[in-house]
Amino acid sequence: MKKNIQNLITACCLLITFITGTSYSQSYTAVDNAIANYPKSFASPEKLAEKIKTDFASEEEKARAIFTWMALNIHYDLKAFESLSSKPKMAYTFSSEEERINKEQKFRRDGAATLLRTKKGVCQDYTALFHTLCELCGLKCMTIVGTSKTALPHIGKLPTTSDHAWNAVKVGETWRFIDVTWGSGMMNLETGKMMQQFNDAYFFTPPGIFFLNHFPDDKRYLMTDKTAEDFAALPLYYGRYLKSGYEFLTPEKGIFSIKETENIPLSIADLPEKDQVAYVFSNDNKPNLVTLKREGNVSTFNIPVTRRNRGYLTIYVNNESVVAYKIIP
Incomplete structure (x- = not known):
């Protein structure tokens, strides 16, 4: 011992494992088993979305299918992460709200197509593909940028620097949190390499649990009454706990x-x-x-x-x- x-x-002085665990919602065994038999590659987001829409009817099943396929087949690109600045950036300018929406969607879809082709990316790439697939499957989705709590020095630190991105998808009348990046794998702390390991602790995670490691830049997306000070004051919760x-x-x-x-x-x-x-x-x-x-x-x-x-x-x-x-x- x-x-x-x-x-x-x-x-622990390096980086904690990405959060792992079991789903906080219903059993998705049937969906997961079906997705496990899907092709490992698709020519375009449209092709994958079409397959999902054919096989699944409900909003919840479609969201789970997207999450599971991505978690099983997209790999985290640690080298790309290490070469990026800490805050995800949108590579476009706009002069009107309509232009912003159009350019934002094009930026996402271009990133989604690239990720589907390379099958390697970082959190903003994962969120772009998840968001795009949701739109193509008729689901309402948001991409949320904020601060993650993943290392010992983060205890007591206010969430002032954005370093992560995740999604929220609307099922019925409720917005549900999803972090497909952390659903795809974890870092092996002994080797410093990423390990592909499916987990669903961050599929439809309740806001109070999601808050343990996520604080959005836009506080409207907290979905709790917690504050930045509350987030800073939290202990560091590891994946095994969840x-x-x-x-x-x-x-x-x-x-x-x-x-x-x-x-x-x-x-x-x-x-x-x-x-x-x-x-x-x-x-x-x-x-x-x-x-x-x-x-x-x-x-x-x-x-x-x-x-x-x-x-x-x-x-x-x-x-x-x-x-x-x-x-x-």
Whole structure:
């Protein structure tokens, strides 16, 4: 266990894995199985959209089909990401609202066609293809730009620099969040390479869960009453947490001062009895197993904090990082 935890702590200084997990909506097994048998390539977005419209009738099924096909067949281009500036840019100018809409759609569709041909891209490419396919399938879609919370230094940092893009699609009368970029894979922290790994934690994700890692530039797209300050104050939640089925009830804040804190009380709802919990302070990388006190479906434990414990505190469940906090002087 010690070796695994130390490897993970070292990796935390790089970039966390893209969020993985199970869907927060109904079962989509039939849709996913059908999409798994689709061709790996299509000549154009129109061809793929036509196939989806032929096979699926409901808005929800069409949105899922687009998400699943892209997540299975489009690969994240890490080299392109590293060469880009942090904020996605639109490469056009306009003098009227009509011209803006037309040029924006052309920009998206050109990007969508390129991504479908190369099958490699970054978040703005994923969102362009998803948005285009939605339009071609008769779905209302938005592309949203904002800040992601994906690394330890983001704890306590206000969302001021846009570094990510995602979508919202309208199903019935409700707008639903989708992040197909994070649905397509994750970064292997040991190798620094991207891994294709289908996940659907970010398909139709409830706003409160989506908020843990996404803050839009336009606050109208939050779909919650949370603020930028709330986002900054959050701990860093890892992918394993979102797929776990349990919930950290406390603490809700992500920053603790060693001058004001001697113990950090934690409580977890619905943690399986067989699960083991440990914590590590980044300044010593020493894993500490905890003894859980269980009352009903809630498990509690305390973490003692001393003046030498500064940096980051990471909680592990079964050797997997699930949440991290920042410890300040």
